[in-house]
Amino acid sequence: MPLNLEQKKAIVAEVNDVANSALSAIAAEYRGLTVDEMTLLRREARNSGVYMRVVRNTLAKRALEDTDFACMQEGMTGPLLLAFSQEDPGSAARVIKDFAKEHKLLEVKLVSIGGKMLAPGDIDALAKMPTYDQAISMLMAVMKAPVEKLTRTLNEVPGKLVRTVAAIKDAKEAA
Known part of the structure; x- marks a missing residue:
């Protein structure tokens, strides 16, 4: 069923709002996935705080204008789903990467973070980025170590003194 102009404007506005607040974005081709597989992917995304949407490429290009992800516009061809990380930069990459391990038909086409395009193979590096809580704990460990x-x-200074006195005492008793 075709969308009317108002519905298209609403979709563009919604995706634009999400893109303006997102930390990273991934576009993946979903050709060949079943409805059940897409539902499973959407559920995993929702549980991980990832906004995922299948949008026509022309609407997606308009929605990404004037955002950090405008660099993705040129590569949008074919049936793509857009995944935006809302909470931490690597959450969308982790969801897509984990799902693509089991479902070979899901193919990453575009990866962007901070207004820069990355190669599709760089999704691994993005997925390995620590979450906010992990980064804080790593920082606290570094600060606590010194x-x-x-x-x-x-x-160790008083401990060494005690051991030295004990060794002298043992030596005198043995003599």
């Missing part, structure tokens, strides 16, 4: 080392070093 303090722990200083504490162990300062604690």
